[in-house]
Amino acid sequence: MKKNINQSGHSLIEDIFSILCGIIVFSVGLLIIKSVGIITGGTAGISLILSYVTNISFGVWFVIVSAPFFIISLIKLGIKFTIMTVSSIVISSLIVDNLKISMEFNHYGMFISSLFGGILIGVAILILARHRASLGGFYILGVYLQDKNIMSMGKLALISDFIIMSIGYYFLNFELIFFSLLTTIIYNVFIMINHKPGRYLPNEISKNKKLAKYLQNEINNKE
């Protein structure tokens, strides 16, 4: 029963194709944000700060920052999820670092860039979440902490984003931080509106009454 739920109800081909789409959308969103010089929350945010401060590129930092979470993921969330996550992070690092060879995003206005970037990142995270993958180390940590009943996922995301933004404030000026916050709020609100586990499962699952009932109970318990 549990296995079915983890597998998101799509076929493997669908999962891979959708996750690839999600990664590409995420990378484009990140590049738009990077062109303006603002940051976001999560491990991507930490890597962005580090890539602005040092000479090492975003992709390298993204892999390094995410690495510790891979171990938690491997122990706690199973090999399939870990492989998906590791490959997603590596692929998106490669895309973000190398897309500039064939495509460039320049900006003239911070507002539009943070709006576009926020929306692209939100859509990407949503696609990945619906196909049971993720790009964020904090997502993994969140699942772990939530299982242990230490802290809910939303709280962890909020606290970690807050800390990252405060650290960012030392390196970036007020305007940049303001628009970073805007981006982060846009994609978080977007995910809040759209990511209701169980609401959008493919109907193959919701037709399975036993499973649907189980899922409903899960959702009710969480609420």
Added chain:
Amino acid sequence: MTKEKIQSGHTLIEDIISILIAVIMFTIGALIFKESQLIASGTTGLSLILTYKTDIGFGTWFSIVNAPFFILAFMRMGLKFTILTIFSIISVSLLVDYSPLVIEIKSYNKFVSAIVGGITIGLGMLIMFRHRSSMGALSILGMYLQDLKIIKAGKFMLSIDMAIMIISFYLFDIETVLASTLTLVISNGILIMNHKEGRYSPNKTK
């Protein structure tokens, strides 16, 4: 769930926000296409060809090309669908024409743009369909023709896309045509894979 539900099973606010997001995704895709002179499917493709060959901007052409279908949409699909569609088309037109003032996309490789643009346009269209709006006037015409039992909607759209590709073969170089075909495959792939009527309509929990 006390709020009034409309057709797609979402609340009106959800529909509007999602359509706005779809509009922005679609705009980014169209900007990428425009930058690298690629052609998309349907009325978007037609407007893009017209933009490349004339001095008039994409937004204007996009509104003009889609205009005749508004009447059809109003007759066939009801007021709400028509309003949402007109709203989407006009906002895409305005955004594509005016966002170069604030964001600039440069592209050096047609095939990379084809992949990235194809995905963003495909996702934009998918979000629109799921929220019962649409960008493509041709899909309305296709559904109409299917109802009249003249031709199937899928076949109709496929033949229109083929026609656009054949026209573009005469107007543009081979690289553009190949990259545009790749775009068609990607964006239609996303739609075919994801747009299964009823598969993802929100499950009514409580």
